[in-house]
Amino acid sequence: MLKWLSLYCMLAALPAMGQTRRIYVSPQGNDANPGTQQRPVAGLHRAQQLWRADNSHQNVMVVLAGGTYYLDSALVITPEDNNSMDRVLFIMGAAGQQAVLSGARPLQPRWEHWQQGIYRAAVPEQVKGMDRLFINGRQQVLARYPNYDSSARFYHGTAEDAIAPARIQQWKKPEGAVVHALHRAEWGGYHYRVTGVNEKGAAVLEGGWQNNRQMGLHPKYRFVENVLEELDAPHEWYFDPAQHQLYYKPAPGTPPPAAVAYAELKELVVIKGLPGKPVRQVMLNNLQFAQNARSFMQTQEPLLRSDWTIYRGGALLVENAEHCYIGNCFFNEVGGNAVFVNNYNKNVNIDSCHIYKAGASGIAFVGNPSAVRSPAFEYNRFVPYHQMDYTKGPKTEDYPRDCDVRDNLIQYTGEVEKQSAGVQISMAQHITVAHNTIHNVPRAGINVSEGTWGGHMIGFNDVYNTVLETGDHGAFNSWGRDRFWHPDRRVMDSATARNPELALLDAVQPTVIYNNRFRCDHGWDIDLDDGSSNYRIYNNICLNGGLKLREGFFRTVENNIMINNSFHPHVWFKNSGDVFRHNIVTTAYKPIRVPVWGQETDHNLFPDEAALKAAQANGTDAHSLAGDPQFEDLAAGNYRVKPGSKALAAGFKNFSMEFGTRIARLKALAAPVPLPAELFLQKGNSGASIHWKGATVKNIEGLGERSATGLPDEKGAYFVQVPEGSEAYKAGLRTGDVVIKIAATPVNNIKDFVSLYQEHAWKQTIPVVVFRNQRQQELQVGK
Template identity: 50%
Template structure:
């Protein structure tokens, strides 16, 4: 309709604006739920504001939270039936500091118990996290909490020794925590009691690879007799008494004391028939969810993972829902769980730290997987296998995202966790995240179902800090074609190659990232990971691993002080490794068939290139100095003189890794750039401090004569402190190391390069000459 009259036009515009005006509700800790919800007369709870959003026909609603802490009695639950199609935002008002707490504020009336310990009556059924002035305190535990200890902040081999258990009057309700024997995550047990000085345990379901407990990396907590250090606490539910050994320098009587309570804070839940759409949560701080280690854990197909499908924020059956510019801290479990059907939902611009488990999880439902098998050793026989490509239904995250987030200090209790987890999902976009200080991977993909993910511009470092055999980026691909018996899998894949990409339908692209793992691989494509394209990445420490899998391309990557690790490849894998810069020889394990192409790569020296060519690869590759522009500052672009450019290598930006938001960038730790262990350093560095000891190169005929050496190569132990791990491993002053990890150790730089190669294993074999006799030793590296 054409409107000619100006007055009539204005009337139409006013009507349109009114119809499109959002409902605004204001909520304050000092409000009242009988108020109308205006800025002047705010409501007290989010639930009351949600109950009023359908009071008129406006298409969108906004709930503004005023400054303060909101202690929830139950999770805030938002459903598609509640919104009836409205757009909804819940956000802090004008960037005020808003906390949604799953905990409770308590006010203990402290009295002296005995010694340094106080006690107070607390009318609370039970809790597993306690905070004093915002700082989480440890439960009573053995060994005591140690910030410098690598695993669990302190472990002891005798944590459940009979002599210790005998000192516990009533250990029921305590916990035993331990690493997996292979250091593949952790196990957690509740102590039900003790019999004959042996604890009675229930639990251990948190890891999908059953194994005995690690013999040394274990600790116990929540046992009254272990309340013996400042900051520890114990709550006895039978008497409702809270015992506290106050932290040093803290007067707890006026202190703010909070305890955990709920497991979830906000739940966004639609239905399969009617998804929840267009909800935004912005500028909120989420705190104090309860630990979830003893909840129901679900196996994620044949990956190593079990998972609790919950978090501070849970999304299920959503579309276009997001959490943005928020903060997650002091949480007992996961931060965000995006579970089942979700499309274009995710997390952006948020800070996630000091939490018990994973940060952001995209986890589909196993009902969408054809011929789903659960557990590493399980397999659906070919005759019974559904051979239809792709998913059975849409109950999985699709085109969801984790972008511009700062994630660190996670997995405080659960070690099988990650910064971003992807399982049974498709086309997940993980970009511009900074992730560090994690016990296992920074980013993990647990299967090949159904690919299409884009992992780009992330900065991931200080990874695999408490576990082993993993990477800064890790993946598994134990899909339909995969079998735990290699001979069975070989014959199956050879006879039925059409099975290989039934699940991994779309390529996973990993590009323009910076990864650093000093305790494993920078990129670890494990057990059947297939259909990957990996390019333009800087790998700062651990190199690149391709274990058994198909159709993978790695090109134009830079591997600082490390190299390519091909493990047990298939015949006709279709793998390609080309135009990469490596600084060590390849490290193949049981590789006879070298894929489709391994060529046009730059090696550091002629020896390493010759080693590759002996396997009939790299006939067009070259050797020489990569000629990085400014490696000390992390600029690994190469100069025009670099031989890498002649091989087809192309420079890519070095200033686009990690989070882009200025506020988060300012908070983030910075990755450390390694010293280049290259030929120039080998020629110039004669001595160094190595694992606490002073070492130097063998120098001239004098050393050769003095130590009885066959040549002028090797490393002399000059000064080794008694307290150093080298001394404890059996090395002595004047020993000459000539071989490490079965490689020639000609000089201190080469020795350090070998150490970096095996650091994650925890041990390194060395061969030394001592008094003109050969001695073989194992050095502990952890």
């Protein structure tokens, strides 16, 4: 029986395994051809007919020449194609060529000028709808308000009046408009169709099921699209299905395109076995997936008690499969999820792929709720303890396990759906996420929706520029609202006091987070939220947001480094069993309602004696130390400590500083990691300035600065320069401001400022008092 091999070993092994039939495919081929290299067929569906008709039981290698393959339906690979461990079905793009699997339909419109630089063309009546439009492979902008702005933080541009009655009055046909908005608490997003207008002129909306914590759409961060009257900018388009007319506005002085393509299919390739009869050993390599339709209105199924709902589909859908491999593929601006591994799967590997601007998540592993014992599906719902199934672990085998995600580059995902992640895991076990680079995502880079059933290994990843469009989240995020969880904390306290092992009914194996580098500027670098239990967290670099442990059980956190931040223990259980030791923190701890500090909190390194004494006042860290950690090269991101560092005396051990994908071509495409240039808190009592979100900030020193600012004393964080357009400027701060309070707590110096700001950075806005123009002024500083 064939053992699991890497792709290159697999290729080398094919001849030794027996005869291999090769089928060649080319956009210039003919489906009447036999599929030889000299006479290729034109499409994958014809190639599938050829290999299915071959009864020789030999390996099959399908080679696609470069070019675009417009699929008229998804390629569905079933046990009929390969159910054996003795042969391989291998589908690959030819070496050095780009084979594109497209979910779009090509058109050659006959344009006529309509008005104001807009052209229109009649479209065949069989075209019922258009979701996305492409010209020369590039996606165009569906007519929208406000106009597309690549620099805008939310949805590429939002407006409070996007669906105001006064604006709707300008639309001849409001029906069919699509509204996108953030969740009111910025926990993901919502999407709606406009189905009509009520007697008050307000839009009647259908949708909003894309979030499992219903609170309504955000009053400010919203936009509307698919409205003809909003077609007013170059590269915008609109399709009128009733009149079969396509409208397009090219760039000034540019003629309309001779050819376009519109998205129609959602899934491009589906690997789908049957219960008890999985598809086996299908290998996909060097393929590009592109131009498929968006799926945001199908994102409806709630995922237990996390904040998510999902659509069980993607450009590549894998279900009931074993020993399948997806390698070196490019998922190019796909409309929804790039890869969705659904229900029962085993040994499915996604390796060395590039996922760019996916509409939803990059890679998702999601099991079937039927495998969960006593499941509940919304935050406030629960199964009463006296009715609960107390058997540990899963109920059925219908979930992904023993799967790998390695050496991928996942970037700019969540283009449409904000409750998304670079890698999403739910109702699964033993998922390895290693050596991936994940950056520029609206929410978490890696998300674990609940404890079912643990055993995940998450290591050597580089995850940064996260939670860019949402809040109260982390670069790594998890929830643990498992069987033991109850929405009434008092009930849960009572139940877990009697038996803390309840937390391990679903989180049966530890999830290990090790040797990663995380950065989040709008939450925590590592965020173990509501009930997350049974974790081992070691050898991680937290670049900005620190590490949070909310109520849960049996977490061991050791040998981690938290730059310009610290440890955030929140609302712990009295018998949590948590351990926090041998870590380097660079601000004081930031506890919230921690009556008992777990099993052990000790042998850590603090930045100064004040932070250490504050911890010891809580009864922790009797053997911890304080002082400069003496990093080898902080500005270059080398956080190994030098010989003689007090961190070593506290039990800290140096570890590797290698993170992210190891594939050179992918490393070259990744955005640079925003490394901290300095330890802010080392400068809290000195005359040195710090650079914070593009601003220059220092302590107030001397009568000259007191006079210039009008302050009565030398307290506060002085914003000497806030360049227009900087992140600090966008947050609401201005040159000459002196921040004197954050969330009602006095700010004496830049050390206080950074520490207090990081404590509240997860919030939508932070209440700040500044001294501006010789008087105090209250601000709500944005993120």
